[in-house]
Amino acid sequence: MKLHIAVLPGDGIGPEITQQSIKVLKAVADRFDHDFYFENAVVGAAAIDSVGDPLPEATLDLCKKSDAVLFGAIGHPKFDNNPDAKVRPEQGLLRLRKGLGLFANIRPVNTYEKLLDQSPLKRERIAGADLVIYRELTGGIYFGEKSTAEDGKSATDTCTYSVEEIERVAHLAFKAAQQRRKKLTLVDKANVLETSRLWRKTVKEVAQAYKDVELDFLFVDNAAMQMILNPTQFDVILTENMFGDIISDEASVIGGSIGLLASASVGEVSAMFEPIHGSYPQATGKGIANPVASILSAAMLLDHFSLNKEADIVRRAVEISIQMNVCTQDLNKDNHYSTSKVGDFLEGVISDPDNSKIN
């Protein structure tokens, strides 16, 4: 298969982790005779520094004409610490999601036997946890009208959802549930928010077309608690933009490191693959960042194009690396590997057709 992949490494550790995903994808292409073409573009603080815009026109154009986008990370402390900054790196990512129409963000969370004791949560609570969050990505409070009063004494963010915005992500979440354990939990705040009441009503209607899926509802505050108390109860979680942002970071604690969590953002036409973690500025250039979240995002890219066997091999290689303790320091304090050494190891496993563990 021929695939044109736009690579947006972004800020902080973005470039070094993305580099490892490219290694892995090239190994997959070699082994399975695919043609993957990579083309880089700037985004985020890196783009503000070079052209004054966190999402230059040329970057959006490249993403639009590519089959998929591989995204690194975004954000820089010089903007976080300056509330008056008008141009911010995060705007690049939000405009990209909107510009490409990526309305659904899919974030799988699972555990590895070897890492069960890495999580601050007790092994018996998290063993077997296997859930996926469907986060609405182009609506809600992230994209509503915003303003700050002229006197600077008040500010407003608006949260709006339309039935259509809810329906399209709900359909994807129900379809995913049908392929999994057939349970869908809508996370909302319907006891307080009007938009959440619209979510409940709409999702109940959509559920009529998926009678084999059990639907339940949780208020987001309770969901945050349940995620820690009993994460194995969840199969597919469907939720709006900001709740999904928050509970997915929370859910990353289950696996033992946020450096493991991948995501796919999809729309009608485009698709983008990015780790859920941020740009980890303190680690930039030190070779300590975990590349696995980005590499598993690359596996989701392969799945997106129905290259399921290839995606399975990447996931299997990651399992082997964890099993053999070939991990960065977030997972292995005593004898850790660098970001690029983990990438090299995975590349080696994937390239070796005689590797009995993987065939």
Ligand code: IPM
């Ligand atoms: C994420 C990130 C982004 C978000 C930021 C960087 C804008 O936290 O992808 O989860 O809030 O969506």
Ligand code: MN
């Ligand atoms: Mn986030």
